[in-house]
Amino acid sequence: MTESAPDFTPVTLITGFLGSGKTTLLQRLLADPALADTAVLINEFGEVALDHHLLERIDERTVLLKSGCLCCTVRGELADALRDLHSRRARGSIPPFRRVIVESTGLADPFPVLTTLHADPVLRHHFRMANVITTVDAVTGARTLAAHPESVKQIAVADRIVLTKTDLAEAGTIAALTRRVRAINPSAPLHTASDIAPSVTLLFSDRSSRDAAAQDWFDQQMRTPTTAEHTDGVEAFAIVFDHQVDWTAFSLWLTMLLNRYGDAVLRVKGILDISDSEAPVAVHGVQHLVHSPTHMQSWPDGDRRSRIVFIVQGLDPDAVKTSFATFCGKPRNRAAAA
Amino acid sequence: MCALCGVLGGADHWTDAAARPGVFTYAADPLERRRERARRIAAANRVLGHYQMKVSDWQGTSFILSTATGKTEMVENLSHLWSVAERLSGRTCDPLDPTLLLRLDAAHD
Structure with missing residues (x-):
């Protein structure tokens, strides 16, 4: 337990489709004494809320959001709940907490949760988005991905992916599902629930480690450029170039692209x-939302080429590359696409 | 507000965190902040010209977007710019539009 609240309280979102093991994962994570100082917000869909009972931890820092689906009705309630927790912590009426975990309903689009933290004038000065952890059911995951677009988006925006129920699935099923998940989100570390050790390391990564994850994937792309894989209309592609880019031109282009195609750009990551x-x-974006860019310490391996990775759904990669070249200047030597 | 450049606390928008000296922090060189806004406005106007619109600075804190017929609206940052531009012009501001890209390419040449 800590004496004082952090300047910015990290908020971790656990998402995943219905029955994919979110509550079980949360239960295991909260059993770790290292996470004792955690406030939990649970969003349930349905008349009878069960998840908070399954958690076996109901205290004044556990808040049940009753409005149903997090993505449409509860944004205000989420903001209110976070403000209330912050206020009560400041007054000392609840034990201090150093982090918040939000468990969303299986049907929720995770994007509005991220924007709530950014858009709310109070919350953005006290809370920061940490990781989005997405659970994927190893047994039913493939069928879910085919039938429910929300589940594709949940994987695309993830910073951590946890494959659950791997002990119930065939090895071939797990391998096929892993390929599909990787095609949707190539850079998020992938864990299985059986080997997971609930830890702060899994839950929280600061921006530098998030940059490192993207960098690892970039490095892999440099060695073995992938062909774009198509999964439910989702594909990942990269724009790589070795000329310097003008920030003004780039920000103009990306704001225009995200204004028109934010729903189709599930994820954008770049080292520029x-x-x-x-x-x-380093630039990170999720749909219409772009996180504040960060300066990295140095260039990886002395390779100064800029790289921008897009994970898109139903957007033509060639059109995006052509547009980028026009707005941000023609590459002098190379405009390779992985 | 900065007494020298008249810039309020600054828009808390990702495009303001640029890599150029003077733009990363609000305490940095106010002249450079002004120059950056001027660059941004010039760049935006190259694109907005396609839609017969233009943007100008307002007090170093916001932008004023105008159509050729005089419709005018203030916008806070670049992200808002495009949605307002679409509403005022009744057109889609599509960065993938080949006609727009041809026009921009011609301007470069």
């Missing part, structure tokens, strides 16, 4: 060589 800047700048 910006004009007049020695250090590379």
